[in-house]
Amino acid sequence: MRGAAAAAGGIALVGAWLGAALLMAAVVAPAAFSVLPTRSLAGALVGRVLPAMFWSGMLVGLVVAVLSWWLPASAWCTGAGLTLAAASAAAQLVVAPRIAAIRIAAGGQIDTLALDDPRRQAFGRLHGISVAWMGLGGVAALIALVLLLRLLDRGTT
Numbered sequence: 327m328r329g330a331a332a333a334a335g336g337i338a339l340v341g342a343w344l345g346a347a348l349l350m351a352a353v354v355a356p357a358a359f360s361v362l363p364t365r366s367l368a369g370a371l372v373g374r375v376l377p378a379m380f381w382s383g384m385l386v387g388l389v390v391a392v393l394s395w396w397l398p399a400s401a402w403c404t405g406a407g408l409t410l411a412a413a414s415a416a417a418q419l420v421v422a423p424r425i426a427a428i429r430i431a432a433g434g435q436i437d438t439l440a441l442d443d444p445r446r447q448a449f450g451r452l453h454g455i456s457v458a459w460m461g462l463g464g465v466a467a468l469i470a471l472v473l474l475l476r477l478l479d480r481g482t483t
Contacts, residue, residue, distance in 0.1 A: 344464065346382070347460065354371075366434060386411075421459065
């Protein structure tokens with residue numbers, strides 16, 4: 327019974343985080359860049375939402391890792407939870423501050439810099455790294471969700 331509750335709790339947490347991440351990537355960010363008058367404003371909006379995604383990814387990943395100790399085949403689920411937490415931490419605690427520093431150095435207007443400006447190129451690289459960390463977190467969350475659903479469906483919890 328305790329395992330079923332742990333699996334159900336993990337499913338709810340991971341499902342909510344994954345849904346929010348998909349909404350952010352598929353709806354909020356593209357809408358911001360298509361509707362707002364400048365890319366700087368769109369970037370500022372997305373930049374205000376991403377920390378909530380990353381901090382919650384750290385929390386959800388750690389909670390899933392702890393909950394998975396009560397489940398069979400917990401190593402895979404623990405690994406997926408820890409991967410979600412680590413990917414979110416890397417994006418928020420390592421990459422985001424570097425992106426913020428580049429924005430400050432560029433006066434907040436990345437898109438007005440020349441294409442060969444080192445600050446613009448560094449921003450592009452860091453943006454790609456941030457997207458990759460978010461993608462890795464999403465894959466880890468999806469793996470955790472599938473594992474938890476399978477465990478609950480099999481009744482082995």
